[in-house]
Amino acid sequence: MYAQICVSSLCLQTWSSPKIGCGEVSSEVGCRGKGTDWGNHSVLRHRPSHLHDCSYHPLLERKENRDLLFIDLMASSAADNNNDKLANVQINELSASASPNLQKNLSIFYPDQAELAKMLLERGQSHLFEDWPDAGVDDDEKKALLGQVALLNSSYPGGLASYIKTARELLADSKAGKNPFDGFIPSVPSGEVLTFGDDNFIKYEEAGVRQVQNAAFVLVAGGLGERLGYNGIKVALPMETTTGTCFLQHYIESILCLSEASCGQAQGQCRRDVPFVIMTSDDTHARTLQLLESNAYFGMKSTQVKLLKQEKVACLADNDARLAIDPKNKYRIQTKPHGHGDVHSLLYSSGLLREWKDAGLRWVVFFQDTNGLLFKAIPAALGVSATKEYHVNSLSVPRKAKEAIGGITRLTHADGREMVINVEYNQLDPLLRATGHPDGDANCETGYSPYPGNINQLILEVGPYMDELSKTGGAIKEFVNPKYKDSTKTAFKSSTRLECMMQDYPKTLPPSARVGFTVTDPWLAYAPVKNNPDDAAKVPKGNPYHSATSGETSIYRSNSMTLRKAGVKIDDPVLQVFNGQEVEVWSRVVWKPKWAVTFADVKRKVSGSSSISQKSTLVIKGRNILIEDLSLDGTLVIDSVDDAEVKVGGSVQNNGWKIESVDKDSTALPEEVRIRGFKINKVEQLEKSYSEPGKHSLKP
Ligand SMILES: O=c1ccn([C@@H]2O[C@H](COP(=O)(O)OP(=O)(O)O[C@H]3OC[C@@H](O)[C@H](O)[C@H]3O)[C@@H](O)[C@H]2O)c(=O)[nH]1
Numbered sequence: 001m002y003a004q005i006c007v008s009s010l011c012l013q014t015w016s017s018p019k020i021g022c023g024e025v026s027s028e029v030g031c032r033g034k035g036t037d038w039g040n041h042s043v044l045r046h047r048p049s050h051l052h053d054c055s056y057h058p059l060l061e062r063k064e065n066r067d068l069l070f071i072d073l074m075a076s077s078a079a080d081n082n083n084d085k086l087a088n089v090q091i092n093e094l095s096a097s098a099s100p101n102l103q104k105n106l107s108i109f110y111p112d113q114a115e116l117a118k119m120l121l122e123r124g125q126s127h128l129f130e131d132w133p134d135a136g137v138d139d140d141e142k143k144a145l146l147g148q149v150a151l152l153n154s155s156y157p158g159g160l161a162s163y164i165k166t167a168r169e170l171l172a173d174s175k176a177g178k179n180p181f182d183g184f185i186p187s188v189p190s191g192e193v194l195t196f197g198d199d200n201f202i203k204y205e206e207a208g209v210r211q212v213q214n215a216a217f218v219l220v221a222g223g224l225g226e227r228l229g230y231n232g233i234k235v236a237l238p239m240e241t242t243t244g245t246c247f248l249q250h251y252i253e254s255i256l257c258l259s260e261a262s263c264g265q266a267q268g269q270c271r272r273d274v275p276f277v278i279m280t281s282d283d284t285h286a287r288t289l290q291l292l293e294s295n296a297y298f299g300m301k302s303t304q305v306k307l308l309k310q311e312k313v314a315c316l317a318d319n320d321a322r323l324a325i326d327p328k329n330k331y332r333i334q335t336k337p338h339g340h341g342d343v344h345s346l347l348y349s350s351g352l353l354r355e356w357k358d359a360g361l362r363w364v365v366f367f368q369d370t371n372g373l374l375f376k377a378i379p380a381a382l383g384v385s386a387t388k389e390y391h392v393n394s395l396s397v398p399r400k401a402k403e404a405i406g407g408i409t410r411l412t413h414a415d416g417r418e419m420v421i422n423v424e425y426n427q428l429d430p431l432l433r434a435t436g437h438p439d440g441d442a443n444c445e446t447g448y449s450p451y452p453g454n455i456n457q458l459i460l461e462v463g464p465y466m467d468e469l470s471k472t473g474g475a476i477k478e479f480v481n482p483k484y485k486d487s488t489k490t491a492f493k494s495s496t497r498l499e500c501m502m503q504d505y506p507k508t509l510p511p512s513a514r515v516g517f518t519v520t521d522p523w524l525a526y527a528p529v530k531n532n533p534d535d536a537a538k539v540p541k542g543n544p545y546h547s548a549t550s551g552e553t554s555i556y557r558s559n560s561m562t563l564r565k566a567g568v569k570i571d572d573p574v575l576q577v578f579n580g581q582e583v584e585v586w587s588r589v590v591w592k593p594k595w596a597v598t599f600a601d602v603k604r605k606v607s608g609s610s611s612i613s614q615k616s617t618l619v620i621k622g623r624n625i626l627i628e629d630l631s632l633d634g635t636l637v638i639d640s641v642d643d644a645e646v647k648v649g650g651s652v653q654n655n656g657w658k659i660e661s662v663d664k665d666s667t668a669l670p671e672e673v674r675i676r677g678f679k680i681n682k683v684e685q686l687e688k689s690y691s692e693p694g695k696h697s698l699k700p
């Protein structure tokens, strides 16, 4: 193998191995040298998208779960010779360059670190070395900076050079006031509109469940949730406080149950555990891992779950894309999150996507961190993807004008280009105003914006997705959003950076790509927890709050409406105000995914004539619990082992559990209670648990 590798320029820049050609390596490739120069700890990491970069850095010792292929550079004496020669060339080139301070420090670097420094100089980044003291002072910090540069270089498709180039272009466009939508006329696209519970919906759900065993699920959870202002990670928040189940537990249980249902349909041909990937960041990684480990992965196999950590990107100090120095440490570059769009390059560079494709998977389902209604429409949407053969299917809900969710829009250019794409919420209004809609982002006669609201639950078909990423390396169209000091647009208030969004993936697709979207009922599928109480209270009346308060009450509403559709008589909700937000309070109906993951499941398990009063709470935990002629006025919590069947009927009456307002500013209460403005006071309940297999019935 060594003989096949041509080592040049201190690094594996040229590959002559037919086996490990550029773009063909699905696992990470590393190389380790034995000599003193390289040190035993040196690890080279190459991503398939930029095998030509020299991305050496000592920080990358951690191997995570990935396969590293180590190539011993020193195994070949030819490599040794090459190495020395090229190191000399490089240093000579450097001496002619403009950074005497860097020149004085060259002796402390490995040759490939010097190479990176040179690359930076060539791209107008000499300020990074400007006030460096002579070698011998702060050497570790200087090396750490080059280590950071190597990481920034290796984690961006095309490397830092490409980052700086794109940044300059986008900053110039921004300064010139160029609109990314220039020449595009927006119009309302048509998609598949689902009506919850009708025959069509049930048909799609059934088709979708069949597909789940061919799907992989990907949660993007690298965001810190600055708008929410919660100190923990968002996936650890309880999605409702009746049971206290956190988001991540609910997601995992839903995936497990859907995959079980899918296997049930396949009758014995089921071979695999459905993969689940969580994209984390430095802000969320350790706590996400800890949440999983301390809860035995909520029932999933630990091997089934993969965490992919996104790296931050370099901040930009000015219009020339000079990298911003960290205000706290002159030997570091300031970094900020690059956005959820990183998920594509990570799935590609980690080799997971290729693995899935090779294993015959057909779908990748993406979703976000805090939507308790997330899985309500996934089965039907998967069914739509399969039936319509969509390469891209975005799940959406009716959108209120000014609601902070993107609008799905058809964009038609004078030159004939056309696409159906998310226009982010801050861009929709200016785009509409600029194209002959003086009211901008406004509701139409339906009471909603005519543009369906993107909820960022995307279903991509693996084959076309892999084909596309093989071309792009997972790079997504980026944008920059600098806050200028004044109208001359020459200086920024604070450093900026490039960002990207996962829903911008279709922007590079050819016109032949089958891009569609699916709209569901407004109450069914979206109730994110993003806004803090103060901001939520300022949301225009009638628009969703996107707060912890609305996130929880929306779950009760959705479950109550679902039971209503299945024939249960449920009282109308009452209006209550918590944390300054008026919400509908429905009966607190909650069930575990193992009871029902589709509407067909619910219908099968509910019969006769049942009723639930507004003050009631119903918690269903067991699998085969059949609600039949139940009259509930109070709280009923019911659990059973999987092979028990429990008929629940008769009249249950007690003082139940009460929703009580709390003061959001009361520091005596936990943060997760304060952000919703209420707590559940568990006064009285009937709680039954059936631990023996067989048939049981509850008829109080
Ligand atoms: O760098 C990041 C940023 C965000 N994220 C994740 O991406 C998800 C979405 O982040 P945000 O909540 O900040 O997204 P926003 O609310 O700004 O908009 C997003 O959701 C609503 C949609 O309508 C918008 O079109 C979509 O961009 C979260 O799960 C977050 O954890 C990352 O994983 N990495």
Ligand SMILES: [Mg+2]
Binding pocket: none
């Ligand atoms: Mg955001």
